[in-house]
Amino acid sequence: MIAVVHRSLLAWVLLAAPALASDWTTRFHEDGVKVQTREVESSRYHAFLATTTLPAAPEAVLKRLRDIDSYTQWFPDTPEARQVFPVGASAVDDTVWFNYLRTDVPWPVKDRDTVYRNRLVRRDDGLRVEIVADPDVVPETRRVVRIRKASGFWHMHAVDGGTAVRWEFHLDPGGNISPALANARVLETPKGALRALRRYFGG
16 A cells, blocks of 8 residues: 655645636637636746536546556657556555656657656545645656646546536646747647547547
């Protein structure tokens, strides 16, 4: 069972929502997917809120989100994805797990990567997967830039006909990357991911 390891208290403190500097603005609303963005105080990069309804039970959606080996097939611009373990841990935990993701970024900007710590919370209003960057779980490499600040959550609850999904996230990509490029991804990533989930579940 994975223990909650080094910096665990700090990591979950960082999970608190970032200071938001504006209201949500709808940027995309088609095919059952809605994506909104807004500015974040003391950050050049926008946060996003993406919502949809999937024709599947919340547990089935959770299972797909936990299937890290499938991310290269459906999560946008993700050529590498795998489960990783902190030092001293070697088994999957039902409530806390760690995923390594590498994000493809157009040349000449370097790709980004990080490890995300995921924590499942079962609540009266549904399932919530809280996410925070835990960048030092695996060593950095020179070929990519490590994302060191990221936090957000997936929330899923049962509705007539399936599961309502709410995905909220904000990250700082680090390094020398223009806000224009990063903020374009803030729209395209959730749009592509939720569309892919809808195709997978037949929505």
